[in-house]
Amino acid sequence: MPLMILGLxxxxxxxxxxxxxxxxxxxxxxxxxxxxxxxxxxxxxDGEEILQAVLEAFRRAGGRSxxxxxxAALGIATQRSTVLFWDRDHGRPLTPAFSWQDLRGARHxxxxxxxxxxxxxxERTGLRLSPHYSAAKIGWALARRPALRRRVESGRALWGxxxxxxxxxxxxxxxxxxxxxxxxxxALVDLASLSWDPDLFRLFGLESLLQAPILPALVPTILxxxxxxxxxxxxxxxxxxxxxxxxxxxxxxxxxxxxxVINYGSGAFLLREIGAEPGRAAGLLTTLVASWxxxxxxxxxxxxxxxxxxxxxxxxxxxxxxxxxGLRVPIRALDRFLGPDDGRPRAVHFLxxxxxxxxxxxxxxxxxxxxxxxxxxxxxxxxxxVVESIACRCVEIARRAxxxxxxxxxxxxxxxCRTLLQTQADLxxxxxxxxxxxxxxxxxxxxLASAGERAGSAGPRAIGAGATRNRLVERGAAEEDNRLxxxxxxxxxxxxxxxxxxxxxxxxxxxxxxxSRSGRTARS
Numbered sequence: 198m199p200l201m202i203l204g205l206x207x208x209x210x211x212x213x214x215x216x217x218x219x220x221x222x223x224x225x226x227x228x229x230x231x232x233x234x235x236x237x238x239x240x241x242x243d244g245e246e247i248l249q250a251v252l253e254a255f256r257r258a259g260g261r262s263x264x265x266x267x268x269a270a271l272g273i274a275t276q277r278s279t280v281l282f283w284d285r286d287h288g289r290p291l292t293p294a295f296s297w298q299d300l301r302g303a304r305h306x307x308x309x310x311x312x313x314x315x316x317x318x319x320e321r322t323g324l325r326l327s328p329h330y331s332a333a334k335i336g337w338a339l340a341r342r343p344a345l346r347r348r349v350e351s352g353r354a355l356w357g358x359x360x361x362x363x364x365x366x367x368x369x370x371x372x373x374x375x376x377x378x379x380x381x382x383x384a385l386v387d388l389a390s391l392s393w394d395p396d397l398f399r400l401f402g403l404e405s406l407l408q409a410p411i412l413p414a415l416v417p418t419i420l421x422x423x424x425x426x427x428x429x430x431x432x433x434x435x436x437x438x439x440x441x442x443x444x445x446x447x448x449x450x451x452x453x454x455x456x457x458v459i460n461y462g463s464g465a466f467l468l469r470e471i472g473a474e475p476g477r478a479a480g481l482l483t484t485l486v487a488s489w490x491x492x493x494x495x496x497x498x499x500x501x502x503x504x505x506x507x508x509x510x511x512x513x514x515x516x517x518x519x520x521x522x523g524l525r526v527p528i529r530a531l532d533r534f535l536g537p538d539d540g541r542p543r544a545v546h547f548l549x550x551x552x553x554x555x556x557x558x559x560x561x562x563x564x565x566x567x568x569x570x571x572x573x574x575x576x577x578x579x580x581x582x583v584v585e586s587i588a589c590r591c592v593e594i595a596r597r598a599x600x601x602x603x604x605x606x607x608x609x610x611x612x613x614c615r616t617l618l619q620t621q622a623d624l625x626x627x628x629x630x631x632x633x634x635x636x637x638x639x640x641x642x643x644x645l646a647s648a649g650e651r652a653g654s655a656g657p658r659a660i661g662a663g664a665t666r667n668r669l670v671e672r673g674a675a676e677e678d679n680r681l682x683x684x685x686x687x688x689x690x691x692x693x694x695x696x697x698x699x700x701x702x703x704x705x706x707x708x709x710x711x712x713s714r715s716g717r718t719a720r721s
Contacts, residue, residue, distance in 0.1 A: 201218060201219075201269035201270070201433075202216075202217040202269065202270050202272075202643045202646055202647050203215065203216055203217075203258075203269050203270065203271040203272070203433055203643065203646065204217075204271075204272050204274070204638075204639040204640060204643030204644070204646065205251065205254070205271065205272065205273045205274065205642060206441065206444070206636070206639035206640065206641035206642060207247060207251065207273070207274070207275040207276060207359060207360075207363065207441075208273050208295065208441060208462065208463070208638065209232065209276050209297070209298070209462070210229065210230065210232065210463060211225050211227055211228060211229050211230060211349040211461040212227070212230060212250040212251055212254050213225060213226070213636060213638075213639045213641070213642060214226045214227075214254035214255060214257075215258075215636060215639040215642075215643050216258040216259055216269075217643055220275065224258045224259055225258070225636065225639070226254040226256075226257035226258035227254070228250035228251075228253055228254050228257075229245065229250075230242060230246060230247055230250050231246065231405050232296065233293070235257065237300070237301060238261045238299065238300025238301060238303060238328075238553075239299060239300075239301050240295075240296040240298040240299040240300075240552070241293035241294060241295060241296060241299065241335055242279070242293065242294040242296060243290070243293065243294065244281045244290035244293070244294045244305075244359070244362055245281065245289065245290055247294065247359065247363070247365075248362075248363060248366055251363060251367075251429075252429070252430065252717050253282070255429055255430040255431065256430055260600045263276065266316055268425075268432070268433070269431060269433040269434070270423065270433070270434055270436045270646040270647060271423075271426070271429075271433035271435050271436060271437075271646055272435060272436060272437035272439070272444065272641075272642035272643055272644075272646030273360055273363065273364070273435065273437065273438045273439070273642060273644045274361040274437075274438075274439050274440060274441045274443070274444030274445075274638050274639070274641065275358065275359040275379065275438075275440065275441060276359060276362070276440075276441055277297055277332075277358070277378070277379055277382040277440040277442070277488075278297035278329055278330050278331050278358070278383070279294050279295065279296050279297050279331075279358060279359045279439065279492060280294070280295055280331040280334055280335055280356065280357065280358055280359070280383070281294040281295065281356070281357070281359070281362055282338065282345060282349070282354050282355065282356045283354065283355055283356075283362060283365070283372075283585065284348075284353070284354060284355075285352065285353055285354060286353070287356050288365065288366050288370065288516070290362070291345060291348070291354055292342075292345070292573040293330075294359060294362075295334040295337075295338070296300045297329055298329065298381075298463070298464075298509065298513070298552045299328070299329075299334055299335060299517075299578070300328045300329070300552060300553060300561055301328070301330075301333075302328040302333025302334050302336060302337045302680050303328040303333070303561045305328075305333055305336055305337070305401070305402075306326050306327060306328045306333050307561070308469070309326055309400065309401075310326050311590070313538060314326060316568070318384065318397070318400070320386070321387055321388065321394060321396075321397065322384050322385075322386060322394075322397070322511075323380065323381065323388045323482055323483030323484065323485075324381070324382070324384050324474055324482055324483075324558075325482065325556075325559045326384075327384075327555075327559060327561065328553075328561055328658065329507075329509070329552070329555075329561075330382055330383060330384040331358065331382060331383035331384065331385070331403065332383055332384040332385050332397070332401040332403065333384075335356060335383075335403060335406070335551060336401045336402045336403055339402075339403065339405055340402065340669075346405045349406065349409050350405050350408050350409055351409075351410075352409055352410035352411060355373065355411075355413075356406065357373070357375055357413050358375055358379040358380070358382070358383065358412075359379075360375070360376065360379050360438050360439075361373070361374065361375050361379070361413055362602040364424075364426070364435065364438060366428060366479055367426040367427075367428045367429045367435075368424060368425075368427065368428060368435075368528075369427050369428045371427070372424055372435075373413050373414065374409065374413050374414040374415070374416045374438075375413045375414070375415060375416070375419065375533065376415075376416055376418045376438040376439055376488075377391050377415060377416070377417060377418055377485050377488040377498070377500075378437070378439045378440040378443045378484075378485050378486070378487070378488070379420050379438070379440050379586065380413075380415050380465070381469070381484070381485050382440065384397065384401070385397045385398055385401070385403070386415070386651060388475055388483065389475075390497075391415060391485075391488065391497065391498065391500075392415065393412060395407060398566065398680045403453075404572055406703065410594070416438075417488040417489045417490055417498045418437060418438060418439040418443065418485075418487050418488050418489070419436070419437055419487060419488070419489035419644070419645060419648065419691070420435065420436055420438070421489070421490045423435055423436045426446065436645075436646040437642060437645040437646045439487070439642070439645065441460075441638045442466045442468060442484075442505070442638075443484075443485075443486050443487060443641075444638045444639075444641035444642040444645060445458065445460040445466075445608065445609075445637045445638045445639075445641050446458055446470070446486055446503070446641060447639030447641040447644045447645060447648075448608065448632070448636075448638055448639070448640040448641025448642075448644065449606040449607070449608045449632050449637050449641070450630070450632060451468075451470060451605050451606060453470055453486070453501050454470070454607055455469070455470055455471070455472075455601070456469070456470055456603070457469040457594050457595070457598065457603075457605045457606070458605065458606040458607070459471075459591055459605060459606070459607045459608075459609075459621075459629075460607075460609045460637065460638070461511050461512070461587070461607065461608070461609035461610065461611035461612060461617070462511065462512055462607055462609045462610055462611070463510070463511065463512045463513045464507060464508055464509050464512075464513065464552075464555070465503065465507075465508035465511035465512050465587055465591055465609075465611075466505065466506075466507055466508070466591065467484070467506045467508075467591055467595060467598060468503040468504070468505045469503055469504045469505075469598040469599070469600055470486060470501065470503045471479075471502050471503055471504055472501065472502065473499070473500055473501060473502070474502065475500075475502045476502065477504075478504050478597050478598060478599070479557065479597060480506075480556055480557025480558070480559070480597050480711075481504045481505060481506050481556050481557060481594065481597050481598060482504070482505040482506070482507070483502060483503075483504065483505075484503045484504070484505040484555065485500060485501075485502055486502060486503045487500070487501045487645070488501075488502045489502045491676070492716075499655070504597075504598045505556075505593050506555065506556030506557065506591075506593075506594030506595075506597065506598060507555035507594075508549065508555055508556075508587060508590040508591060509549075509550070509551065509552040509553055509554065509555040510550065510551035510552055510565070511549070511587045511611060512548045512610060513551050513552070514529075514547075514549035514565065514583055514586070514587065514710055515528075515531075515580070515583055515584065515611075516550050516565075517551045517565060518547070518579065518580055518583045518606070519580070522576050522579060522580065524576060524580065526580070528610060528611060528613045528614055529613050531580075531584065531613075531617075532614060532615050532616050533575060534580065535577050535580060535581050535584065535616050536577060538616070538619075542693075542694070542697065542720055543569070543582065543585070543694070543697060544569050544570045544574065544578070545567055545569040545570065545571060545574045545578055545579060545582045546568045546582055546586065546697070546698050546701035546702050547548055547565070547566070547567050547568070547579070547582040547583045547585075547586040547702070548563065548564075548565055548566055548567050548568065548610075548703075549565060549583065549586045549587055549590060550563035550564055550565045550566075551565045555560075556594050557593060557594065557597050564637045566600065567579060567582065568701040568702050568704075569701050581616070582619070584614060584616055584617050585616075585617075585620050585698070586698065586702070587611070587617060588617060588620040588621040588624055589624065589695060589698045589699070591621060591625075592621075592624045592625055592695055594623055600627075600694040601663070602627070604627065604628040604629060604630040604681060605625065605627055605630070605631045606629075606630050606632060607621070607627050607630070607631055607632065607639035608631070608632035608634065609635060609637065610635045612631050612632070612635065613635070615682075618631065618682045619682060619685065621682075622682045622683060622684045622685075623685060623686035623691050623694075624686075624691050624694065626684050626688055626691060627681040627684065628681050628683045628684070629681070630641075630680055630681055630683065631680045631681070631682060632680075651659040653675065
């Protein structure tokens with residue numbers, strides 16, 4: 198095993214690089230990245246800015262230290278569905294990086310849905326028809342930029358997910374590939390065969406990509422042979438490329454044994470691991486969590502899957518409300534601002550549909566808003582409604598996913614808000630085991646990179662077999678109960694509160710059928 202393990206998390210608001218030494222030393226470098234939002238649901242990043250943030254994170258974490266980090270094992274986890282185009286010769290981006298939250302392809306997706314393509318796409322990809330996935334954004338760009346389309350067709354421009362772009366640049370153009378986890382989120386991959394599906398390309402009007410001289414290679418998330426990244430400080434060996442939520446799963450403590458995890462960040466993501474076969478649940482996604490080659494076997498890669506539900510806006514919903522209320526409350530100060538729960542029925546409710554509604558409704562046209570009696574509602578009442586709405590949305594997903602009685606594993610920046618966690622535990626009627634580190638994605642990327650060193654036929658099950666887990670989690674049994682958030686509310690009271698929220702935010706439509714468009718903003 199190498200002396201150093203590196204876990205890179207390229208998220209929606211920051212880049213984090215975790216550096217772990219074999220003596221237990223731990224360094225974390227962080228860089229903020231900008232997000233641009235504009236009319237029409239456009240949400241963008243600058244691909245070059247992200248690359249420079251990654252390089253700076255390597256330098257800050259000690260990636261240039263003489264000899265120590267050379268050949269370190271690296272795992273990369275990126276925000277999923279974010280996609281961009283770049284010049285094949287010089288590598289500079291030709292478009293913005295269209296964020297996973299971007300909705301510019303919504304009109305095309307709505308037309309496909311009206312045409313009856315939704316069920317077929319779900320069966321083929323494990324995903325719902327949604328503008329959040331890459332295909333709709335790619336189609337939007339190619340339809341509006343004929344010169345870009347011609348460059349793609351001639352092979353002078355390349356396209357890919359954020360991980361594809363970063364690996365291309367960090368490998369100095371030696372690797373043009375998309376891992377299975379991120380490739381699934383393009384909505385262009387047949388989940389059964391883990392191969393590009395020409396029918397899906399044609400459905401989204403992406404014949405230009407099929408006519409190009411080259412498509413990105415599809416590779417397992419755990420690489421059997423590390424690729425040396427000559428363009429990264431320290432020239433690490435790339436052992437893992439995957440999505441942020443796939444990395445967060447082991448970072449949260451998931452051992453691929455049926456656990457349920459929730460990761461609260463810009464959005465909130467609930468995953469329940471279901472094993473080697475892609476199962477289905479109404480309104481949820483079937484997500485490839487990990488894939489790896491079986492040593493000495495010519496068969497298709499081994500796989501692990503999960504049922505997944507997405508809350509499109511969690512931290513983003515809090516930011517949205519604070520801007521409209523003229524507030525600026527750091528997450529660590531939210532509990533103090535909100536004050537104790539008085540236990541009374543809520544007069545104000547919120548629908549966190551900042552980027553539409555994700556699972557299980559999949560309503561891209563839904564909009565955020567407050568519902569109920571806003572007269573006399575103080576800013577803390579409105580912000581509490583936003584926080585509690587995140588928990589309510591996770592309950593909707595958890596009920597579809599099903600799960601046992603074991604505590605749910607939770608992490609992410611919003612876990613610093615005890616109000617959110619207590620509400621979540623109460624409404625679910627389940628204890629939450631809180632991973633106190635907000636860096637579960639970077640830690641999971643490091644764990645997977647370490648597992649890739651010795652995976653063989655075990656794949657991600659190799660996690661925990663070596664010293665890396667001990668370097669990440671060094672807490673005694675006495676601390677364990679302190680990381681549990683247990684329900685305090687009776688089941689009847691919790692159910693009444695949850696139903697009151699549903700009635701308020703989904704009226705006047707049938708409960709569960711979709712979001713009301715009549716909610717009032719904080720300016721009402």
